Amino acid sequence: MITYYALHDGLLESHEAESLSVIPDGVLWIDLLRPSVEEERFVESALGVNIPTREEMGEIEDSSRFYEDNGTLYLTPTVISGISSGKPASEEVFFVIGQDRLVTVRYAEMTAMRGLLAKAARQPERHRTADAIFASLVDAFVDRIADTLEDMQNQLTRLSARIFNEPGGEEEKADLQRVIKHLGRHNALLSMFSESMLTFGRLISFTRLGKKSWLAEPARAGIKAVERDLRVLTGYQARMSNEISFLLDVTLGLINIEQNSIIKVFSIAAVIFLPPTLVGTVYGMNFKDMPELDWVYGYPLALGLMVLSAALSMALFRFKGWL
Template identity: 25%
Template sequence: MGFYLRKRSSQTGLAPGTIVYGGVPRTEAPTLQLITYDLENLEERRIEDLDDIHHTPGKVMWLNVNGVHDEALLTRIGQRFGLHALGLEDIASTLQRAKVDEYTDHLFITLRMLGDGESRVAFSEQVTLAVGSNFVVSFQEMEGDVFEAVRRRLRESIGRIRGAGPDYLAYALMDVIVDDYFRALEGISDDLEALEDSVQERPPEDTLPRLRRLRSKLIMMRRVAWPLREAASRMLSGDLALMQRETQPYIRDLYDHIVQIIDVIESLREVGGSIHDLYMAAISNKMNEIMKVLTIIGTIFIPLTFIAGIYGMNFVNMPELQWPYGYPVAMGVMAAMAVLLVLFFRRKGWL
């Protein structure tokens, strides 16, 4: 976040629409994949030169751009598809909130896709969909995405996606991103359940660090999901010319999924709070048990120390010190008192 703020502050005074990359520095070259399709045919290829992109009437183009750090490439893509400069500026600024921006003949949909691998939901990357009358251009920060299910549906002509327009393709891409939120939340839920079980049995030493990591992931997902609900609500409003009426029921279903995700996030946050309270209670109980044992031991030794203290006084006239049985009698009395105290504590249920 600090890097992003420093990057933003360096843009002060620039003209609106100036493309300045604001993400993590990258050196790899961006890659472009183009899928052109209609109900009957599909062509899929890698693009090396934007001049190789030619639109065929009646077909939908989906250009997927991996890497938004090449500012010159973003400018050329914007010129090729007639994209607004302000939208391109937001694409390069990679910490945008989820939103929908409409321009004359196209719109930009911004949302966040979760990271893959063992570090799942430890980070998210910005995805922007530029939707026109016959194209969708998806921009993502790096290689790797959750769009393979959509590609398979296109290749195998599953469902209505091949016969629908670019607005439905944009919905399908958003849908798989949102579905991935559910999978991430399921993993967090499993981790919280395992952590709760371990706390109830015997709290491990790393409970608090693990809980903090899980709660930070939930906070991150909350920041991702809440603005997305507003964006989906905007798409349902009916004032976006490119969103066809036939696509509205699917957008409504997407909106419902986002609301469910937010509900699950809030529920899991409450579970995390409950686990924290349970852990603190377990630690407190453990400390109380230790203090109880120490108190009982101290209580047992109080009368023994009293007897030892009496016979440790340096008075000249102490007849018991000259008695042959003084030592064994004193030890016997001390042992008897210790046993009686232990029996008393057991009878009271303190041991």
């Protein structure tokens, strides 16, 4: 699907392409969402640019993701989609940014791009050129990362409260296995964001350090502001990663303590019942010459020895502070 974005009465508006015959005049941004082969060829022929396949967009080397050709920038950062649905996945967005027109190619719906028109309505003066729209899109993607990291931090705070909470009364004990799963999902998502922020850092460095005379000062200033935000988010992400590692270690430690407590109970029970078992075993032997077998008080004596040996074992454990 091809969507055109152009100015109308000073505001950025969108409409879907009705045909693949010609690109309307005044279009500043062309967005290709899951484009077909025919749509890719149409845009390539109309603009004289190269639209990569989805496999080519996934290449990891910088020379394939960030390059310039005939004054046109080709940039491919990694973004995270599907966060709202609980199924996050890494996706690439391909930017073709020239002096008069911006082209984006993507294969997933992205919240940051859906909200651009509303952002343009609030700040129309910052969305009147292709390079300004490009800077706004990059800013929107980084803002989305920041919002998600803040939400993750709130969830980590709640998980921390569950882990360190002292159960008592009607309060239930934290399900530590479920906590580990939550921490694992947070760590996986954090790794995705680390990769995304790395690619956006490369994109910004490539854009700012290159000699692009047509990249206007407002767009450069916007890109520079995003660069500062990325530095802050990188430190924030590193701190969250350390916190996740700490909470995971604590959770595993608590699980080990619980398991040790259970083993301790069984060990104490085995030791307490060992002396009575020994007494019962001795008097369970059927030798001919056992005087107690014919003694009327032999049975009560054996039972008393069993109870006394168990009680002495319990008293020893309490004296040692093991119970």
